Each structure stands twice: as structure tokens, then as C-alpha cells.
Amino acid sequence: MATGGGAFKFYDKIREVLGVDVLREDEMECLIIGLDFFITEIPREVFTYSETDPMQFEEPRSDIYPYLLVNIGSGVSMIKVSGPREFQRVGGTSLGGGTLWGLLSLLTGARTFDEMLANAERGDNAKVDMLVGDIYGTDYGKIGLKSSTIASSFGKVFRMKREAEREAEDSGGLSKNDAGFLPSPTSPTSSAEPNPTSEVPEPESSSSSFNAEDISRSLLYAISNNIGQIAYLQSEKHNLSTIYFGGSFIRGHRQTINTLSYAIKFWSDGAKKAYFLRHEGFLGAVGAFLKRQPRNWGRRGSLEESGSGVGDRKGADGI
Amino acid sequence: MATGGGAFKFYDKIREVLGVDVLREDEMECLIIGLDFFITEIPREVFTYSETDPMQFEEPRSDIYPYLLVNIGSGVSMIKVSGPREFQRVGGTSLGGGTLWGLLSLLTGARTFDEMLANAERGDNAKVDMLVGDIYGTDYGKIGLKSSTIASSFGKVFRMKREAEREAEDSGGLSKNDAGFLPSPTSPTSSAEPNPTSEVPEPESSSSSFNAEDISRSLLYAISNNIGQIAYLQSEKHNLSTIYFGGSFIRGHRQTINTLSYAIKFWSDGAKKAYFLRHEGFLGAVGAFLKRQPRNWGRRGSLEESGSGVGDRKGADGI
Numbered sequence: 001m002a003t004g005g006g007a008f009k010f011y012d013k014i015r016e017v018l019g020v021d022v023l024r025e026d027e028m029e030c031l032i033i034g035l036d037f038f039i040t041e042i043p044r045e046v047f048t049y050s051e052t053d054p055m056q057f058e059e060p061r062s063d064i065y066p067y068l069l070v071n072i073g074s075g076v077s078m079i080k081v082s083g084p085r086e087f088q089r090v091g092g093t094s095l096g097g098g099t100l101w102g103l104l105s106l107l108t109g110a111r112t113f114d115e116m117l118a119n120a121e122r123g124d125n126a127k128v129d130m131l132v133g134d135i136y137g138t139d140y141g142k143i144g145l146k147s148s149t150i151a152s153s154f155g156k157v158f159r160m161k162r163e164a165e166r167e168a169e170d171s172g173g174l175s176k177n178d179a180g181f182l183p184s185p186t187s188p189t190s191s192a193e194p195n196p197t198s199e200v201p202e203p204e205s206s207s208s209s210f211n212a213e214d215i216s217r218s219l220l221y222a223i224s225n226n227i228g229q230i231a232y233l234q235s236e237k238h239n240l241s242t243i244y245f246g247g248s249f250i251r252g253h254r255q256t257i258n259t260l261s262y263a264i265k266f267w268s269d270g271a272k273k274a275y276f277l278r279h280e281g282f283l284g285a286v287g288a289f290l291k292r293q294p295r296n297w298g299r300r301g302s303l304e305e306s307g308s309g310v311g312d313r314k315g316a317d318g319i
Numbered sequence: 320m321a322t323g324g325g326a327f328k329f330y331d332k333i334r335e336v337l338g339v340d341v342l343r344e345d346e347m348e349c350l351i352i353g354l355d356f357f358i359t360e361i362p363r364e365v366f367t368y369s370e371t372d373p374m375q376f377e378e379p380r381s382d383i384y385p386y387l388l389v390n391i392g393s394g395v396s397m398i399k400v401s402g403p404r405e406f407q408r409v410g411g412t413s414l415g416g417g418t419l420w421g422l423l424s425l426l427t428g429a430r431t432f433d434e435m436l437a438n439a440e441r442g443d444n445a446k447v448d449m450l451v452g453d454i455y456g457t458d459y460g461k462i463g464l465k466s467s468t469i470a471s472s473f474g475k476v477f478r479m480k481r482e483a484e485r486e487a488e489d490s491g492g493l494s495k496n497d498a499g500f501l502p503s504p505t506s507p508t509s510s511a512e513p514n515p516t517s518e519v520p521e522p523e524s525s526s527s528s529f530n531a532e533d534i535s536r537s538l539l540y541a542i543s544n545n546i547g548q549i550a551y552l553q554s555e556k557h558n559l560s561t562i563y564f565g566g567s568f569i570r571g572h573r574q575t576i577n578t579l580s581y582a583i584k585f586w587s588d589g590a591k592k593a594y595f596l597r598h599e600g601f602l603g604a605v606g607a608f609l610k611r612q613p614r615n616w617g618r619r620g621s622l623e624e625s626g627s628g629v630g631d632r633k634g635a636d637g638i
Contacts, residue, residue, distance in 0.1 A: 102476030135324035157421030
């Protein structure tokens with residue numbers, strides 16, 4: 001059983017190279033079947049995040065519809081689920097995991113997602129992002145913006161880079177005051193490294209004045225915040241009070257989960273919560289597996305009944 | 320008169336260096352006053368975009384409320400305007416002009432926004448973006464996605480880059496088939512340039528296998544699409560049928576206007592339109608100017624009455 005784009009794209013190849021039959025299942029349908037199974041049947045699976053309790057588990061329950069599933073892979077799909085196998089893709093965004101991986105591999109030289117996440121963990125996004133406080137010197141209370149709010153992701157980069165280049169070009173010529181140049185509000189010049197050896201710095205050399213950790217954290221925040229906001233707005237438009245996040249982008253990574261949770265809480269004024277799953281990357285695979293099993297192939301609650309029903313439990317343990 | 324973040328941040332500096340008094344006006348209020356003036360009074364100012372008629376002008380009108388203003392500068396603010404000087408910031412996104420300028424200055428070495436836009440004009444985003452067709456080999460009709468839809472912005476980059484690096488590392492060792500490696504669906508290996516001189520390519524050198532034009536177009540699309548989608552969703556949430564776009568990011572640039580228009584049309588199924596202004600970058604400045612003028616300082620319709628009222632027209636011509 002296979003699902004996802006690859007199940008179609010590589011259908012012939014897999015059969016030929018591996019010498020196996022391939023049963024192709026629709027990706028969205030499998031995702032939903034897998035998710036429904038996890039939500040309704042598996043204890044200690046669904047959780048919400050807070051600083052004090054990073055994994056607060058929800059009890060499995062049966063009254064789950066309707067809900068919004070936000071599946072984050074290379075891109076992002078948002079799916080409204082109204083009942084068993086009843087669903088509709090209501091939106092999504094092309095700014096997803098692939099965007100983060102692609103841009104960070106170009107900008108930081110990180111070679112794996114784990115490396116990128118480790119970088120982000122150590123970074124300070126305020127070094128590259130323009131915060132409300134950088135613009136106004138304070139909160140912009142009149143419209144409800146805190147000084148720590150990110151006004152522009154990577155908003156400090158362009159100005160700092162141009163400044164460093166100007167310095168390199170001027171190299172002892174006009175001073176900034178002579179040129180009528182006002183210092184940037186966002187860039188103490190000490191942190192932008194001029195490149196005195198070249199008049200026109202090469203694009204490749206200039207990213208070195210920004211640090212891989214800060215860049216990684218900024219982009220992780222930007223992508224996660226953006227997904228959170230769009231998910232919230234879609235949930236509003238379609239009257240969905242529960243939002244589940246799944247897909248391989250999340251990977252149990254605390255900062256990502258934290259940012260997505262925060263975004264939902266922020267945008268909904270605390271009215272909505274983001275729900276996560278321990279097996280977020282396996283929804284589709286489990287769904288494809290389940291779809292081909294006879295009904296009631298496993299035994300509900302078998303995980304708790306440790307002394308009984310051993311013979312019935314093979315399937316469930318297999319997951 | 321000054322408005323915007325700089326009017327607060329540089330208040331002392333401007334007074335001191337330029338030796339002038341500075342009257343600071345609230346940014347949002349000035350934006351709205353300026354916009355209301357343009358919408359209600361100025362002919363050939365507000366326009367919609369279509370391929371066949373890139374500047375279809377709207378007549379000035381007085382029944383303008385409520386509407387949504389999307390102001391795109393370094394960051395993006397979305398403001399619901401319910402009446403004269405009656406407004407509320409309902410949302411925004413940190414993915415704005417500053418993000419585009421910052422990332423493109425790092426990735427392509429472009430040194431001005433105009434250079435970036437010129438690059439984007441010549442680029443092909445399909446070289447770096449993962450399209451629906453790249454994933455499924457075809458449309459994913461079941462959920463309404465065309466094969467040309469962007470599934471993941473920069474979604475091709477990570478895989479292509481890793482492949483080039485693997486080739487450089489393997490340098491004649493294991494062939495891909497021996498390693499059980501399936502060719503990427505999205506990257507004919509010919510277009511990824513291996514770097515045979517180094518085992519671990521430096522981050523700085525590797526972006527050179529992607530071209531500045533393609534990268535620029537991809538990011539321009541990503542940022543504009545994203546703003547368009549969020550603007551549409553906010554307009555739905557707040558029941559606003561008219562969406563104006565303003566701010567220095569747009570700059571009369573056809574591709575940007577095209578993408579924003581397309582996004583609004585796409586997400587609203589054609590029910591809503593994006594409106595643009597010829598003087599998009601000057602809303603706040605004009606608003607600050609107007610705020611300090613006596614009421615009825617200009618003369619309505621004076622632009623058309625070319626033979627009369629010369630004495631009254633100074634103010635209006637000044638704009």
C-alpha cells in the first residue's frame with residue numbers, strides 16, 4: 001500500500017525496481033482515515049502545548065466532527081473534515097517545510113532538517129527581523145502591537161547589508177554625517193561587517209555577516225506563524241473550533257509546536273487551541289494501511305487490557 | 320509634518336540636524352485620511368488589473384465604507400475602515416517587502432528593489448518551486464489543484480542541492496541505483512551542478528547553481544500570493560467587499576499587481592477584486608499634509624475645470 005504523490009509518480013518504477021505490486025490510495029483520504037483513527041482510538045496521542053506543560057494529552061473521543069486538519073509537508077494543505085471520509089481541501093499555502101528547507105540550505109549550508117532545527121534553537125531572530133520596537137522605539141499601543149512583535153521577517157537584513165556595502169565603498173571617504181545619512185534605526189554598525197576587499201561584494205560572500213542560527217530561527221518563526229494565522233482564518237471562515245496539525249514538518253520539535261500554538265492562541269484571542277499528534281508524520285501511511293484491513297480488525301482498548309486478548313492484538317501492535 | 324515610525328524614532332534627530340519643528344501624526348490615521356482623499360476625490364487614481372486592461376480606472380465615489388486597506392511596506396498591516404477616521408488594525412503579516420528585500424539581497428546580490436523586480440521579470444519560478452504537477456505528475460483534480468499550482472515555494476531547492484552534494488561526495492563511487500536511490504521527481508540531474516572540488520560544499524558557493532532571476536520570481540510570487548490570501552481571508556472574516564492595496568512594496572510593478580489581483584480573484588472565486596492606487600506609496604504623507612489643512616482647502620473637481628478657479632488650486636496642484 002502506498003499513498004502520497006510518490007505513489008502515483010513512482011508507480012511503475014517501484015513495481016519494476018522492487019518487483020512488488022503497488023496498491024495506490026488517495027492521499028487526502030488516507031490522511032483523514034489515519035487521523036480519525038488516532039483521534040478516536042489512541043490514548044496519549046493528541047496533545048496541546050503550553051510552556052508549563054509541553055504535552056498535555058487529550059482523551060480519545062468520538063464526537064470529533066467537524067474539524068480542520070492542517071497538514072504541513074513541503075507545502076501546506078488545510079482540510080475541512082465534516083464526517084468519516086467526508087472532507088474538502090479548503091486552502092493551504094505554498095510557504096511550508098520545503099520553503100524552510102530550501103531557503104535554509106541556500107542561506108546557512110545546513111544539510112539536514114535536524115541541523116536546521118538545532119541552529120534555530122540557538123538563534124536570536126531579533127538580529128535579522130525588524131520588530132515593532134525597532135520601528136517605533138516602543139510599543140505601538142494605539143493599534144495593539146507590542147514592541148517585541150515581529151513587524152517584518154528579515155526586515156533588518158537589507159538595510160544592514162546596504163550599509164556594510166556603503167561603508168566598504170566609501171572606505172574613509174565621506175563620513176555618514178557629511179552625506180546626510182541618518183543611522184539606521186535597526187542596525188548598530190558594529191554588527192554589520194564591512195567587506196573592505198571588494199567594491200561590489202559578491203552575493204555569495206555577504207550572507208556571512210548574518211549568522212546561520214539567527215537566520216534559521218527567523219525563518220522557522222516566519223513560516224510557522226504564517227501557517228498558524230492562515231489556519232486560524234480558515235477555521236473562522238468555516239466555523240471549525242478544533243484545529244489539528246500534522247505532517248512531517250512538525251517532528252515533535254518544541255519551537256515549531258510552540259510557535260503554531262502561540263499563533264492560534266494569539267489570533268483567536270485565546271478562544272482556540274492547536275492540537276498536535278505524537279505520530280504526526282504517519283497519518284497517511286496508517287490510513288492507507290487501515291483502508292485495506294477488514295472492519296474491526298483490531299480490538300478497541302487492547303493497549304490497556306494487558307492481560308487479555310493477546311491473540312487479537314497482532315494488528316494493533318503492528319502499528 | 321511627519322508620520323510613520325521614523326517620525327517618532329528620529330524626532331529629536333530631525334529637529335536637531337535639520338533645525339526644524341516636527342509635527343508628528345499617527346501613521347494609521349494619516350494612511351486612512353490619505354486613502355479616503357484619493358478614493359473619493361481623485362479621478363484616474365483607483366484601478367483594477369486584468370491581463371487585457373492593466374489599469375482599469377474606477378470613478379471616485381463617496382459611499383466607500385466599510386473597506387479593507389492592505390498596506391505593504393517592510394511588513395504588512397491590514398486595516399478595517401468603517402467610516403472617516405474610524406479604523407481598526409485587524410491583522411497583518413511579517414512576510415512583507417522587508418522579507419523580499421532581505422532574502423533577495425542575501426540570495427542574489429541584487430542591491431536595489433528595482434534590480435530585484437527586473438530579475439523577477441526574467442525568471443521562471445518553476446525552476447525552484449515545486450508545482451503540483453512535479454508531485455503528482457498531473458493535476459490533483461480530486462481536490463481541485465491544477466498541475467501548475469505552486470505546492471511548495473522553493474520546494475525544489477533542498478532536494479536538488481542535496482543531490483548535487485551527494486554526487487560530489489560519491490564522485491564515481493556507488494551509483495544511484497546501487498544505493499537504492501530513486502531519482503527526484505523534480506530535479507533532472509542535469510540542471511543541478513555538482514561541485515566536484517569540495518567534499519563539503521561551502522554554503523556560500525552552493526546558491527550559485529540556482530539562478531537569481533528564478534529565485535527572485537519565486538519569492539515575489541510567494542510573498543504576494545501570501546498577502547493576497549490573508550487579505551482575502553480577513554475581508555471574509557470582517558465582511559468587507561472592497562480591498563485596497565497600498566504601500567511602497569507595489570510600486571506600480573505589473574507582476575506584483577498581477578499576483579495580488581490573481582490571489583484575490585482565485586481565493587474569492589471571482590467574487591472580490593483587488594483595487595490599487597496610482598499614488599500607493601504616498602497615502603501617509605498626503606494624509607499628514609491634509610490633516611493640518613483647514614477643511615475645504617482645495618476645490619473639488621478643480622482638475623477638470625481647467626479654465627476656472629486658478630486662485631483656489633494651489634493646494635490641489637501641490638499634491
